[in-house]
Amino acid sequence: MPLQTTHVLPPNPDAVVDGLRDLASSSYLNHDATTIHIRAGALFARLKALNRACNTATRTHKQIAADARHDMDQTHLGLQNFLYEKRHLEREIEKCRQFASIYQDVPLYSLEEFLERAPESSRTPDILDNEHALMLSRLSFELLERQRYDLLKQSKTQAATMDNVKAQIDLLVKTATDVQKRVSDLAESIPTTLS
Incomplete structure (x- = not known):
């Protein structure tokens, strides 16, 4: 009242x-x-x-x-x-x-690098105008880049392993060929006196 x-x-x-x-x-x-x-x-x-x-x-x-x-x-x-x-x-x-979130410790591409390298869908005007959306987009891009880097690294490691295996197989084939040739040579040098 x-x-x-x-x-x-x-x-x-x-x-x-x-x-x-x-x-x-x-x-x-x-x-x-x-x-x-x-x-x-x-x-x-x-x-x-x-x-x-x-x-x-x-x-x-x-x-x-x-x-x-x-x-x-x-x-x-x-x-x-x-x-x-x-x-x-x-x-x-x-x-x-x-x-203290882990994203604060994640080294990110600089904003300039992000703007150069990120796909167009990750750097639209709406995203660039919103600080939160920009950070999410940068983190997503960083994750994709790291996954791509890990795949490249894994691919190089596998390629190196395959090259190493191929070299060992080639060495084994060469060694087997050499052994087979020696065995053949030895077998020919042995007189066959079974007649």
Whole structure:
């Protein structure tokens, strides 16, 4: 409930109190007692009405103050909740900033090399304008390049192994040919005396 400041205050009782004082003064000593009594009764009735109006106004203002205090307490509680949430989110943001991810230790191609070598689909204007998307694209490109490098390395290793195996097979064939030739030569040099 919004604070209401336009409540009417009860009339000032000073005029009634002054009227009662005047009745008690010496100027009314010679007046009729019944008239004074009637006038005093009317003034006391008016004073009681003012007292009731004052009590009603006091209760009304107390209620307005209580409502305003309640609204202020609710607003303060809401503020405290928002501040708590803000502190919590700031701590979470700081944790995220402090988080050491492995991508920070991955040596990447420089941005210029990425722009030269990466496929067109990895460096569209939308990607280049978004820092997060650009980092993801650079990491993906780095992964593909490393996989390609590993395949080339593996291919070279396999080619070297195959060349080595081929050389050993060639050596074995040559050695076997030499052995076969010697065996043939030895077999021819042995006289055949079985006749």
